[in-house]
Amino acid sequence: xxxxxxxxxDGLTKEQILxxxxxxxxxxEHPNHKILDGKVVATLFFEPSTRTRLSFxxxxxxxxxxxxxxxxxxxxxxxxxxxxxDTIKMVxxxxxxxxxxxxxxxxxxxxxxxxxxxxxxxxxGANQHPSQTMLDLYSxxxxxxxxxxLTITMVGDLKYGRTVHSLLMAMKYFNPTFRFVACDELKMxxxxxxxxxxxxxxxxxxxxxxxxxxxxxxxxxxxxxxxERFSDIMExxxxxxxxxxxxxxxxxxxxxxxxxxPLPRVNEINQDVDDNPKAYYFDQARNGLYAxxxxxxxxxxxxxxxx
Amino acid sequence: xxxxxxxxAVAALQCGTVIDHIPSEALFKCVKILGIxxxxxKLTIGNNLESKRLGTKGIIKVADTFFPEATLxxxxxxxxxxVVNIIxxxxxxxxxxxxxPKVIKGIVxxxxxxxxxxxxPMATVFEVVDGAENLxxxxxxxxxxxxxxxxxx
Numbered sequence: 001x002x003x004x005x006x007x008x009x010d011g012l013t014k015e016q017i018l019x020x021x022x023x024x025x026x027x028x029e030h031p032n033h034k035i036l037d038g039k040v041v042a043t044l045f046f047e048p049s050t051r052t053r054l055s056f057x058x059x060x061x062x063x064x065x066x067x068x069x070x071x072x073x074x075x076x077x078x079x080x081x082x083x084x085x086d087t088i089k090m091v092x093x094x095x096x097x098x099x100x101x102x103x104x105x106x107x108x109x110x111x112x113x114x115x116x117x118x119x120x121x122x123x124x125g126a127n128q129h130p131s132q133t134m135l136d137l138y139s140x141x142x143x144x145x146x147x148x149x150l151t152i153t154m155v156g157d158l159k160y161g162r163t164v165h166s167l168l169m170a171m172k173y174f175n176p177t178f179r180f181v182a183c184d185e186l187k188m189x190x191x192x193x194x195x196x197x198x199x200x201x202x203x204x205x206x207x208x209x210x211x212x213x214x215x216x217x218x219x220x221x222x223x224x225x226x227x228e229r230f231s232d233i234m235e236x237x238x239x240x241x242x243x244x245x246x247x248x249x250x251x252x253x254x255x256x257x258x259x260x261x262p263l264p265r266v267n268e269i270n271q272d273v274d275d276n277p278k279a280y281y282f283d284q285a286r287n288g289l290y291a292x293x294x295x296x297x298x299x300x301x302x303x304x305x306x307x
Numbered sequence: 308x309x310x311x312x313x314x315x316a317v318a319a320l321q322c323g324t325v326i327d328h329i330p331s332e333a334l335f336k337c338v339k340i341l342g343i344x345x346x347x348x349k350l351t352i353g354n355n356l357e358s359k360r361l362g363t364k365g366i367i368k369v370a371d372t373f374f375p376e377a378t379l380x381x382x383x384x385x386x387x388x389x390v391v392n393i394i395x396x397x398x399x400x401x402x403x404x405x406x407x408p409k410v411i412k413g414i415v416x417x418x419x420x421x422x423x424x425x426x427x428p429m430a431t432v433f434e435v436v437d438g439a440e441n442l443x444x445x446x447x448x449x450x451x452x453x454x455x456x457x458x459x460x
Contacts, residue, residue, distance in 0.1 A: 105422050124423075
């Protein structure tokens with residue numbers, strides 16, 4: 001196992017997170033610093049994910065490295081019954097870094113255990129997606145100037161949304177106040193509520209996406225309510241529009257408020273919000289490039305500021 | 308020698324291991340975890356016996372066998388009340404409770420069908436959740452399960 005592998009955000013210390021954010025900031029200023037000359041990176045996408053793959057591959061290309069890989073497992077030996085272990089061991093012979101997305105949960109952890117090449121988890125099923133969390137943290141830092149003492153409101157699907165779970169865990173170092181806004185079916189799971197209690201993190205749970213909640217937030221993190229999560233379609237119809245953000249709801253919000261969303265969005269953020277300067281979700285996606293450049297450098301043990 | 312036919316006679320062990328105070332519902336899972344089905348030694352398994360502590364209990368006696376401590380501790384997952392007696396020359400020379408190890412390898416099946424352990428030829432690994440009431444967590448997919456409900460492989 002390579003110690004520079006990144007499987008899960010909770011494997012990082014506060015210092016490591018701050019280092020990564022500082023490196024991300026460096027890459028925002030120097031996006032084309034060619035420090036991966038001669039390095040080959042594999043992007044193994046056993047599950048399609050256009051956004052994440054393009055962003056990782058752009059990151060490698062801008063750093064001057066080369067990319068091999070696949071974006072569809074049906075064209076690989078895994079469709080012939082090859083185990084993940086064998087695929088990882090084979091690819092390890094060729095590359096300096098493996099970036100992997102897999103539909104099975106725990107696949108990334110297992111991959112790190114069968115190779116000495118660093119592995120970066122680009123999402124394993126509903127489990128972990130640490131590069132998304134890094135870009136969320138970078139977006140918060142960039143828009144607020146700090147990560148400390150912020151009021152963060154999470155809205156929508158808090159039960160299945162892995163991005164809100166990982167963000168919650170990563171924010172434990174920065175004394176946040178959380179608001180969880182969701183219907184009963186999709187409320188924050190008990191283990192994360194317990195996590196907040198144990199860490200002494202202040203939080204409130206709401207079923208109503210009220211003006212009071214919006215007006216006291218520094219960050220509103222919207223998520224998509226997915227129809228397939230409901231066993232009763234009537235329940236879905238009842239709640240699907242309860243958590244839609246409209247421009248008029250932001251009239252009296254704080255100046256520094258920014259709206260984040262991991263995308264893709266469906267109807268939980270009305271189109272009329274897009275032109276509001278507080279809408280940040282498209283810039284947030286661009287920050288993914290810098291965050292991923294930082295993650296790649298850390299995995300390869302390269303510090304760009306020193307080169 | 309006249310034996311009362313209304314009672315079942317079980318010979319005392321001269322030498323071996325007695326595992327007592329196993330919850331009745333966990334007895335056969337313990338048999339499986341300890342792998343004693345294929346042992347050639349004399350073996351007595353009793354279940355639904357009266358117990359002041361548990362209501363009913365199970366007991367396992369294996370002659371001429373001493374299990375490594377780590378093996379015995381594997382049953383702590385489903386039988387935390389179990390007590391191990393080591394017998395030599397008809398005497399109990401050691402008596403102790405089983406202890407749940409911090410990491411449990413290859414016993415529990417992860418009940419998340421999308422977990423990598425259910426899709427690759429590999430051993431499962433579970434860790435005891437810090438400070439949580441009898442919860443274990445899959446090392447790979449982070450799925451948690453209550454000890455008592457663990458699915459034994």
